[in-house]
Amino acid sequence: MSKHIQYGKTFGLFYDAYRKFCRENSPDGKPNSETPEMFRQWFIFNFVSSMDDATCCQLFLRDLNHELTHIYLKDENLMDFFKTVEIRDLEGIKTYIKDNGQSVVLNNDDQLENLTTGINFGICLHIPRKSQGFVFAYSLYDISNEFRIFVNHGMEQYHISSNEIEDKKSIVYTDQEINEITKLAINLLSYIYCFPDCLVDGAPHDVKTENNHYLNISDKVVDVTEKAAAGVVIPHFRRGYFKRLSSDFYKNKKGQIVFVHETIVNGVAKTLEEK
Numbered sequence: 001m002s003k004h005i006q007y008g009k010t011f012g013l014f015y016d017a018y019r020k021f022c023r024e025n026s027p028d029g030k031p032n033s034e035t036p037e038m039f040r041q042w043f044i045f046n047f048v049s050s051m052d053d054a055t056c057c058q059l060f061l062r063d064l065n066h067e068l069t070h071i072y073l074k075d076e077n078l079m080d081f082f083k084t085v086e087i088r089d090l091e092g093i094k095t096y097i098k099d100n101g102q103s104v105v106l107n108n109d110d111q112l113e114n115l116t117t118g119i120n121f122g123i124c125l126h127i128p129r130k131s132q133g134f135v136f137a138y139s140l141y142d143i144s145n146e147f148r149i150f151v152n153h154g155m156e157q158y159h160i161s162s163n164e165i166e167d168k169k170s171i172v173y174t175d176q177e178i179n180e181i182t183k184l185a186i187n188l189l190s191y192i193y194c195f196p197d198c199l200v201d202g203a204p205h206d207v208k209t210e211n212n213h214y215l216n217i218s219d220k221v222v223d224v225t226e227k228a229a230a231g232v233v234i235p236h237f238r239r240g241y242f243k244r245l246s247s248d249f250y251k252n253k254k255g256q257i258v259f260v261h262e263t264i265v266n267g268v269a270k271t272l273e274e275k
Contacts, residue, residue, distance in 0.1 A: 004205050007072055007126040008133035013155070014060040017043075036061050051107040052157045055150050059122055059137055066210040067102075068122040068135075071188075072203060074216050076128050081221065081237045082187040083180040090162055092244035092257040093186060094147055096193045097121045097140045106139055117142045125188065136185045149185045160185075190242035193257045195220070221259060238262070 021039050023029040040061055048054050062068055073079060101121035108114040118141040126133040135152035147162035160182050164170040172182050192199055195218040203212035222235045240261030245253050 005128045007128055007204055008130035010124040010133040010135050011060050050110045056152050056157050068124050070124045070212045072126045072214050074214050077235055078217055079127055082184045085187045086241050087186055088241045089243045093189050094140055096189055097138050190257055194259055
């Protein structure tokens with residue numbers, strides 16, 4: 001009998017703290033309609049010192065309310081693929097957030113008093129055979145049109161701005177870990193936008209919450225596969241990048257995100273578009 005694959009958890013520390021809070025502040029130890037707001041006030045008073053702290057608490061409460069999308073990678077190699085694809089275009093991501101996100105109030109800085117409005121889309125990404133997953137919150141600010149990605153991974157949390165992504169001298173390009181996480185977050189959305197059929201309903205056997213999906217590998221990003229020990233299939237991914245088709249030349253495909261992969265013709269690298 002095959003073993004169940006274990007997936008990395010998200011908001012683990014928050015759920016531990018929330019359960020403890022319920023035990024200490026509810027007569028029967030269980031949450032009621034007032035518990036989330038009580039927990040929010042308690043957490044902000046005791047722990048919040050930055051915009052990222054406040055954002056993480058807000059996302060956790062949204063997850064309690066089943067508002068975040070949970071995605072389970074069917075193959076951990078897909079994460080490595082996302083981390084290697086270069087970022088060429090952010091406009092397609094902004095469009096996806098506009099179409100799929102929700103209007104929210106956003107903190108503008110660490111003062112936690114300068115509030116603004118925008119659109120936010122949250123994902124909990126679960127990786128097979130890893131202890132920790134990733135929480136990504138993609139925010140598009142109404143007035144400035146700035147795009148920010150909030151990242152939570154275990155004890156770490158920070159945000160990345162489109163201003164940094166567009167500046168080749170910023171920490172996004174000088175810090176390898178942040179560079180890979182930025183690519184992971186952006187290419188994850190680009191991939192879902194480009195290959196929507198790869199996102200299918202479902203969750204591991206022990207997951208009882210709502211809004212869960214598996215993410216499969218598209219044949220269009222794989223060159224070849226090989227079998228390793230014990231019959232494990234290892235995909236070899238194509239080199240390429242995602243881009244949004246903005247020219248009128250593309251007519252019916254204008255506005256779509258496509259995967260542009262490199263191929264070698266007579267010793268020269270060429271690009272081909274896949275959808």
